[in-house]
Amino acid sequence: MRGRPVAGRRRPPGPRGLPLLGSALDFRRDPLRTFVRAWRDHGDLVQFRGPVPVVLVTHPDHLKHILVDNFANYPHPDDFNRKVRVSVGQGLVTTEGEVWQAQRRTVAPTFRKEPLERFAGVMVDSAARMLERWERVARYGEVIDARTEMQSLTLEILARCLFRADWSHDALELGRAVGVQLEHINSKLIAVADIPERVPTPRNRRFRQARTLLDDTVYRLIAERRGRPAEGEAEDEDLLSTLMRTPDPETGHLMTDEQLRDQVMTLFIAGHETVAATLSWICHLLSTRPAETERARAEVLAVLGDRPPAKEDLPQLKYLKMFIQEALRLYPPLWQVARMPLEDDVLGGYDIPAGSFLLLSTYITHRNPEFWDNPEGFDPERFTRERSAGRPRYAYVPYVAGPRNCVGLAFANMELTIVVASILQRFHLDMVPGHPVVMQPDISLRAKHGIRMTLRPVTGRGPASTPAAPPAPSREPAAESSEALVGGEPKPAAGCPYSREAAESGGAPAAL
Numbered sequence: 001m002r003g004r005p006v007a008g009r010r011r012p013p014g015p016r017g018l019p020l021l022g023s024a025l026d027f028r029r030d031p032l033r034t035f036v037r038a039w040r041d042h043g044d045l046v047q048f049r050g051p052v053p054v055v056l057v058t059h060p061d062h063l064k065h066i067l068v069d070n071f072a073n074y075p076h077p078d079d080f081n082r083k084v085r086v087s088v089g090q091g092l093v094t095t096e097g098e099v100w101q102a103q104r105r106t107v108a109p110t111f112r113k114e115p116l117e118r119f120a121g122v123m124v125d126s127a128a129r130m131l132e133r134w135e136r137v138a139r140y141g142e143v144i145d146a147r148t149e150m151q152s153l154t155l156e157i158l159a160r161c162l163f164r165a166d167w168s169h170d171a172l173e174l175g176r177a178v179g180v181q182l183e184h185i186n187s188k189l190i191a192v193a194d195i196p197e198r199v200p201t202p203r204n205r206r207f208r209q210a211r212t213l214l215d216d217t218v219y220r221l222i223a224e225r226r227g228r229p230a231e232g233e234a235e236d237e238d239l240l241s242t243l244m245r246t247p248d249p250e251t252g253h254l255m256t257d258e259q260l261r262d263q264v265m266t267l268f269i270a271g272h273e274t275v276a277a278t279l280s281w282i283c284h285l286l287s288t289r290p291a292e293t294e295r296a297r298a299e300v301l302a303v304l305g306d307r308p309p310a311k312e313d314l315p316q317l318k319y320l321k322m323f324i325q326e327a328l329r330l331y332p333p334l335w336q337v338a339r340m341p342l343e344d345d346v347l348g349g350y351d352i353p354a355g356s357f358l359l360l361s362t363y364i365t366h367r368n369p370e371f372w373d374n375p376e377g378f379d380p381e382r383f384t385r386e387r388s389a390g391r392p393r394y395a396y397v398p399y400v401a402g403p404r405n406c407v408g409l410a411f412a413n414m415e416l417t418i419v420v421a422s423i424l425q426r427f428h429l430d431m432v433p434g435h436p437v438v439m440q441p442d443i444s445l446r447a448k449h450g451i452r453m454t455l456r457p458v459t460g461r462g463p464a465s466t467p468a469a470p471p472a473p474s475r476e477p478a479a480e481s482s483e484a485l486v487g488g489e490p491k492p493a494a495g496c497p498y499s500r501e502a503a504e505s506g507g508a509p510a511a512l
């Protein structure tokens with residue numbers, strides 16, 4: 001472990017920064033670079049000075065202590081909960097203590113792997129609809145933005161799983177409203193001055209309109225379900241119906257309408273951007289890592305040929321699973337999570353007073369050369385059983401760990417596998433030459449300028465299928481820099497009438 005305690009020194013080391021401001025300006029300019037530099041210079045625990053002093057935590061042992069062993073002492077900071085609540089209310093992400101525990105034991109069974117498998121068909125179908133549109137994009141030789149495509153796809157999948165078909169007629173407008181909520185939370189979390197929602201700024205007005213639209217829709221859907229008797233098998237139920245009829249196993253209480261609304265909004269916010277960000281980075285890798293991509297494609301074609309994936313196929317896609325794990329290592333969408341101790345604690349020999357603002361950076365943990373050979377390299381086979389042996393459990397935490405890990409983990413893994421397998425079956429993805437690929441560490445780790453790509457249909461979908469002309473590998477983003485440029489200026493968005501962007505601006509019919 002780096003940065004061992006020095007005798008007599010009880011606060012973690014860290015950069016001096018500017019008088020009064022400490023590292024605040026560096027954080028605003030480039031939080032990833034600031035973190036990585038500080039970790040290299042000062043070790044696994046770093047104290048940043050500034051208006052809000054921050055402690056950076058990266059070592060697996062410290063993550064285990066905070067997330068698992070001493071979990072009850074480390075809730076989210078109040079400020080985080082308060083800012084996120086304006087959008088999602090008192091759902092799983094923004095509550096603590098007994099209120100959170102009651103919600104978690106009620107919601108978690110709905111998100112176990114087996115009951116979720118009934119949604120494999122929805123995921124396959126939504127992916128297929130997107131890929132049909134891509135066929136037309138490919139015929140035009142036009143450009144897609146993988147980030148926009150994946151945001152729309154993941155939103156559609158989540159909406160269909162939560163509400164079945166009920167969402168579809170207003171999908172575009174509601175999709176935009178979820179986007180507005182997410183951006184509002186994002187800017188509140190990074191803003192220097194937090195303007196209350198009652199102040200009628202243009203952003204607040206947009207936010208309030210979006211929230212009203214979503215509230216009205218979700219409450220209407222709840223009322224419709226309350227008004228009709230439970231029908232059919234659990235197999236056919238959407239997630240909202242399951243959540244409505246699942247009692248708290250300890251108290252027997254069912255969720256109220258308001259609790260259901262908060263849970264639905266929480267799932268929307270937590271469950272679509274994370275998967276969309278991961279999928280868009282995977283699209284980037286499908287172009288820049290041709291050898292690994294073709295190996296994954298060969299496996300998919302050997303298992304599936306050209307038939308759609310079914311839930312039974314997923315365990316056989318072993319290399320694809322490692323490909324996705326490796327993508328999540330390099331690009332964990334929640335690249336940092338915040339915690340604030342209720343009581344004084346000691347971490348790695350240093351004092352951590354109650355009320356300290358801790359940022360746990362999965363991005364850095366996943367790149368620590370103590371646990372990962374060639375950490376910047378893309379190497380799915382590092383997740384084989386043999387090579388994983390001896391690596392600390394908490395060196396890999398894209399979904400964090402412990403009682404408050406991601407409740408949507410099984411949902412996300414199934415969705416990622418189905419979508420990537422479906423893409424591999426039908427398309428080769430090529431980055432647009434010269435398009436800059438830049439990491440933007442917002443609420444999730446996004447591609448700042450999007451991921452512009454062209455598509456080539458896979459011909460002769462058999463196990464031996466290879467691309468007509470393998471794409472040249474491009475440079476991978478360096479860990480230290482969020483300005484990982486492939487080079488040159490972005491090509492302007494092409495005017496293809498079938499791209500998702502065109503669909504959303506009214507240029508072509510929406511796929512929803």
Ligand code: HEM
Pocket residue numbers: 076092093104266267270271272274275278332333334337338398399400403404405406407408409411412
């Ligand atoms: C690649 C995809 C995903 C990743 C990497 C991911 C990661 C995470 C992480 C790191 C947390 C902990 C955040 C914290 O404690 O501050 C979390 C929590 C959560 N995630 Fe995910 N997530 C993903 C997909 C999903 C999906 C698909 C859903 C739902 C459909 C979901 C629902 C949630 C919820 C409700 C929580 C809060 C759990 C609690 O506090 O008890 N996530 N996720």
